[in-house]
Amino acid sequence: MAVFSHDITERKTAEERLITSLKEKEVLLRELYHRTKNNMQVICSMLELYSMDFDDETVKNVFSELNNKIRTMALVHQKLYKSQNLSCIGMKEYIRELVELLMKSYRASPQRITPEYDLDDIFFAIDLAIPCGLLVNELISNALKHAFPGSRQGRITVRLKKKEGEYVELQVADDGIGAPSEFDFKSGGKMGLQTVFALGGHQLQGKIEFESSAGVTCRVIFKNKPFTNQTNI
């Protein structure tokens, strides 16, 4: 009898130790996400300070676009440390915040260029959320920079929809002026479009399609890996 109760006590102590250790790791991971986000914000502030030394608009734009890319990644870390299971973020909320951030950065008024959303409740782990965020960043930036010259008004629509199996479809579309005729998005782009094909094709291992008629539409279909597909928050 005494041996039996000794066994139970030992097992309970081991279990408690395990729970404490797990909780400590959770706190550490949350702290790590928080600090990473803070460090990224420090880099952004430094870029903003350096950019003040230049009058040239082209140079200022380079700084501002770098800043946007870092903020895109920082936002993933911010969402992660606020998430419950520390592994996935809700893309619905993330994409809306990201688009709002970019609209502000390009000083685009929502009355002139109106963002519209059709986003399913989809959760991505960090390894998908970051490339997906950077991809949205490039596509929205392109729409804001090229689709609505002068005072042209229009809409940018962002969709993230669940498809068959584990597949998801991301779509960014605008009703702006469209790309130059005969433009080949795959080979004719600069850093921006090259980044889209690299992120979509390699990192997300997806299929990328562009269409330019009444504005530009980009569709990327990729797989939300099963181990990352857990609902949380």
Ligand SMILES: Nc1ncnc2c1ncn2[C@@H]1O[C@H](COP(=O)(O)OP(=O)(O)OP(=O)(O)O)[C@@H](O)[C@H]1O
């Ligand atoms: N949504 C869009 N509407 C109209 N034209 C577009 C759109 N997206 C891309 N383009 C055209 O495709 C070109 C290439 O885009 P890309 O993103 O590669 O380069 P960029 O935006 O000019 O510079 P960066 O490398 O800084 O992104 C643009 O210069 C523009 O002419």
Ligand SMILES: [Mg+2]
């Ligand atoms: Mg671009």
